[in-house]
Amino acid sequence: MSFETGTTRPSVAGEPAAVGEPAAGVRRVGRLEPAALAGVMSRDVAIFGRNWRSTTFSSIVQPTVYLLAFGLGLGTLIARVQHVSYVQYVATGVVATAILFSSAFPGMFNTFVRWQFQRTYDAILAAPVDVEELVTAEVLWISLRASVYGLAPLLVGIAFGLPPEVGMLLVVPIGFVTGFGFACFGVAIAAVAKTIDNFSYITSAVLTPLFLVAGTFFPISKATNEGLWVAAQFNPLYHCVELVRNATFGDLGPGDLYHAAVLIVFALLMWRLAVSQLGRRLID
Amino acid sequence: MIGAWATRGYGRESHIRSGAMDRRIGRSRLRRRLQFDLVKPETLNTAAAGVPTGPSPSAAISMSGVVKRFGPITAVDGLDLEVPSGVCFGLLGPNGAGKSTTMRMLTAQALADEGEISVLGYPMPQDSKQARLEMGVVPQLDNLDVELTCRQILSVFAWLYRVPRSEREDAIDRALRIANLVPRAGTIVRELSGGMRRRLLVARGLIHRPRLVLLDEPTVGLDPQVRQELWTLIDGLRAAGTTVLMSTHYIEEAERLADTVAVMSAGRIIAQGTPGELVRAHAGERVLEVFGTPTQLEQMSEQASRNGWASRRSGPALAILRAESFDGDAPRGIMRPANLEDAFVALTGEEIE
Numbered sequence: 001m002s003f004e005t006g007t008t009r010p011s012v013a014g015e016p017a018a019v020g021e022p023a024a025g026v027r028r029v030g031r032l033e034p035a036a037l038a039g040v041m042s043r044d045v046a047i048f049g050r051n052w053r054s055t056t057f058s059s060i061v062q063p064t065v066y067l068l069a070f071g072l073g074l075g076t077l078i079a080r081v082q083h084v085s086y087v088q089y090v091a092t093g094v095v096a097t098a099i100l101f102s103s104a105f106p107g108m109f110n111t112f113v114r115w116q117f118q119r120t121y122d123a124i125l126a127a128p129v130d131v132e133e134l135v136t137a138e139v140l141w142i143s144l145r146a147s148v149y150g151l152a153p154l155l156v157g158i159a160f161g162l163p164p165e166v167g168m169l170l171v172v173p174i175g176f177v178t179g180f181g182f183a184c185f186g187v188a189i190a191a192v193a194k195t196i197d198n199f200s201y202i203t204s205a206v207l208t209p210l211f212l213v214a215g216t217f218f219p220i221s222k223a224t225n226e227g228l229w230v231a232a233q234f235n236p237l238y239h240c241v242e243l244v245r246n247a248t249f250g251d252l253g254p255g256d257l258y259h260a261a262v263l264i265v266f267a268l269l270m271w272r273l274a275v276s277q278l279g280r281r282l283i284d
Numbered sequence: 285m286i287g288a289w290a291t292r293g294y295g296r297e298s299h300i301r302s303g304a305m306d307r308r309i310g311r312s313r314l315r316r317r318l319q320f321d322l323v324k325p326e327t328l329n330t331a332a333a334g335v336p337t338g339p340s341p342s343a344a345i346s347m348s349g350v351v352k353r354f355g356p357i358t359a360v361d362g363l364d365l366e367v368p369s370g371v372c373f374g375l376l377g378p379n380g381a382g383k384s385t386t387m388r389m390l391t392a393q394a395l396a397d398e399g400e401i402s403v404l405g406y407p408m409p410q411d412s413k414q415a416r417l418e419m420g421v422v423p424q425l426d427n428l429d430v431e432l433t434c435r436q437i438l439s440v441f442a443w444l445y446r447v448p449r450s451e452r453e454d455a456i457d458r459a460l461r462i463a464n465l466v467p468r469a470g471t472i473v474r475e476l477s478g479g480m481r482r483r484l485l486v487a488r489g490l491i492h493r494p495r496l497v498l499l500d501e502p503t504v505g506l507d508p509q510v511r512q513e514l515w516t517l518i519d520g521l522r523a524a525g526t527t528v529l530m531s532t533h534y535i536e537e538a539e540r541l542a543d544t545v546a547v548m549s550a551g552r553i554i555a556q557g558t559p560g561e562l563v564r565a566h567a568g569e570r571v572l573e574v575f576g577t578p579t580q581l582e583q584m585s586e587q588a589s590r591n592g593w594a595s596r597r598s599g600p601a602l603a604i605l606r607a608e609s610f611d612g613d614a615p616r617g618i619m620r621p622a623n624l625e626d627a628f629v630a631l632t633g634e635e636i637e
Contacts, residue, residue: 027446029413039443043429046436119427123488126391127444128417284354284385284394 029128032136036129040137043120048145059149063098064156067091070217071160081219084249091157092248093216095150095171096178096240100211103146103179107139107186108199111278115190121282131279139183139274146179147172154248162248170247177263178240184270191277214238215245236266343402344369344496344527345390350399352385352551359385361551363399367529369495372522374542375531378632382551383531384424387500390529391416404496417446419496420489424504424531426481430474434465434484437473438491445492455491462517463487479510486517497521499530503537515541535625545624549632559624567594567626568606574617575601584615596629605630 029036048055071087081089114120124134150171158164189202213220213228214237222229232238239259246252345367352360360382367373375383388394390403392412401408403415429437438456447455460466463483473481482502489497502518503511518541522528532538538545539559546556555562574584581602588595591613594605605626607619 029417029446035446036444039440042443043432043440046432046440047429050431118429119423119425120429122393122423122425123427124444125393126416126421126423127441128413128446129444130413283392284352284388 031130032133036133037137037140039127040124040129040134041141043124044138044141055145056149059098059102059145060152062101063094063153066097067094067153067156067160070094071157074217085161087160088157088162089245090217091153091160091162092245093214093241094153095175095244095248096214096237097211097216098153099146099150099175099178099240100182100207100237102149103142103182104186104207106142106145107183107274108190108193108202109186109196110142111138111187111190112193112196112199115278115282116196125282131282132275134282135184135187135275135278136271139180139187139271142183143176143179146183147175150175150179150244165248165250167247167250167252170252171244174240174243174247174260174263177260177267178236181236181263181267181270184267184274187274188270188277191274191281210235210237215241233262236263239263342369343367344404345373345529346400346402347386347389348400350386350389350396350401352382352389352394353397359551360389360396363548363552365546365553367527368544369527370525371543372518372528372530372541374538374545375529375548376533376535376538376542376545376628377531377548378533381533381548383533383548384500386548387421387424387498387529387531390498391419391421417492418494419498420492420494422486422489422497422499422502424500426485428473428481428484428488431472433470433472434460434476434487435469437484437488441488441491447492455493459487459491462490464513479506479513482506482510482514483517486514490521494526496527496529499528501531501533503532503534511537535623535628539624547628547631555627555631562627562631563622563624565627566630567622569608569622570606570619571622571626572604572607572610572614572617572619573598573601574604574615587615594630596626 067087067090071090075086075090078086080086115122121134125131151168154162154168154171189199193199213232214235215232216237220228220232220238239262243256243259243263246256343366345365347363347365350360350363350365351358363382363386365375365386375386377383385394389396389401389408392409392415395409403412404418406412406415408415429440432440435456438459439452442452442455457466460469463480463486465480465484465487468476468480473484476484486499486502489499499518503514506514515537518528518530522541522543528541530537530541543558544556545559545562546553547562548554555566557565574581576584581597584602585595585597588602588604596603596605601617603626604615604617605622607614
């Protein structure tokens with residue numbers, strides 16, 4: 001009970017555990033342990049249980065507003081884009097926006113608050129968890145959430161006449177990979193930000209252009225604007241939009257492997273960047 | 285809290301029955317009672333009797349030549365520290381002495397620039413994760429999740445410390461009992477008092493029954509009653525054979541809880557021993573306190589330094605150390621036993637709480 005020795009460790013002074021080896025019954029810990037990831041995520045789940053209403057509200061309402069404003073507003077001027085109605089076109093594009101907002105923002109703000117204000121990460125790193133596990137678990141949770149929130153604009157789109165497709169379910173894995181990359185991007189930004197106010201630079205100078213020049217609201221085609229098309233190739237969100245649209249309209253083809261590959265590479269690069277940047281700040 | 289322990293057999297008396305523990309506790313209690321009565325060190329010695337002089341394979345913590353710099357500031361400057369298993373070891377020093385940095389290096393949350401560190405025999409920082417699995421940490425600053433309940437927080441850390449699924453609930457219940465927070469299990473942290481939060485921090489660090497516990501300034505900023513509760517808790521840990529390394533800048537805390545005290549100043553250990561040993565070595569046996577107006581005390585201080593007496597201002601008095609050696613030429617004043625504060629000030633030149 002309380003303080004007496006458990007069966008997992010020797011107790012009394014003068015009877016130390018074998019030094020440098022785990023005490024009897026204590027296992028060796030490895031790298032990227034599922035138990036550590038689950039532990040960090042269990043905290044996220046507990047917090048989500050408290051604030052899921054507000055989180056979900058903003059993640060769903062924001063893309064819906066875009067969808068209504070652009071889809072229904074501009075939709076009266078623009079009848080069809082490519083071979084679908086404009087509202088359907090925007091509904092699929094806004095999926096990427098929803099994923100971006102529900103991954104990059106939590107990546108930036110949660111990380112900064114938990115690290116700087118609440119010192120949660122200090123507490124977690126004093127336990128047998130390393131920075132790689134901490135970042136990976138936090139980002140896994142964010143991207144799981146983002147992948148589900150990515151479905152919201154499609155549901156709204158269905159209400160406005162978007163035909164339901166089995167391919168729409170691919171939004172979940174697409175959203176997961178994209179969300180993972182952008183959540184890691186957010187973590188890396190939080191790690192280099194001096195103050196939380198600095199995030200506004202990133203929001204206005206990086207994230208806003210990214211989601212505007214991603215084929216969300218207007219098509220980016222090599223034929224009409226080659227410069228923009230080339231730029232879009234470097235925008236992960238563009239590849240996300242392309243994938244989502246092709247999956248939703250049943251147009252998936254070999255070219256989508258390229259989009260998927262870009263997203264996966266982006267996610268992996270950002271993951272390593274987030275781990276290294278936050279590690280530099282968390283470990284003195 | 286004390287009552288709760290006693291009913292489960294954690295009262296001090298319950299420990300007097302068995303073997304080595306019995307002797308250790310017995311001596312420890314004796315030391316506390318007789319500390320100022322000039323008992324010879326070896327008779328009141330505690331587990332510190334076994335303090336090895338060189339590196340010991342059984343040391344819970346071993347640091348040698350450790351240096352940690354932050355830019356131009358050297359926070360830890362050639363630290364040598366050996367904490368034997370099974371003792372409560374106090375790291376006493378003023379604010380800024382490098383205690384917290386030392387603590388952070390033991391969890392590899394700060395990496396030493398020079399020197400070698402091992403914790404529970406694991407070399408740092410390479411094997412720090414394994415060491416962290418087997419030790420508990422109670423931080424100086426409250427880093428609890430304010431939105432979560434006590435039970436949720438303990439559950440998260442039961443995961444993080446790899447408590448097996450089948451034992452998790454029991455571990456959480458046990459930790460809640462240790463911290464006397466059973467009735468608050470479902471309360472969110474934001475609604476807890478400062479003392480409760482601190483107890484929850486301790487419970488969190490003990491969820492996996494660590495064999496080593498690091499306590500960084502465990503009672504800083506707490507009111508006296510809460511401090512007493514935590515002292516009882518810490519004493520219970522030590523009594524159960526857990527190695528405790530506690531940093532503090534409270535003299536009384538070190539004096540009452542620690543078997544061995546290391547005095548830290550400007551990033552290094554400047555003295556080490558049982559509180560009694562430190563007092564005798566650095567403040568002598570008795571102290572003469574001379575009272576007077578500030579001017580009189582000033583003059584007395586000058587006279588003391590002319591005579592080669594070590595002295596310090598102590599509130600409204602001038603405390604002259606090693607007064608046992610005076611032979612008739614002593615000024616008039618009140619004789620009292622030397623204490624750890626005298627030794628501390630003599631060592632560091634700094635007043636402390």
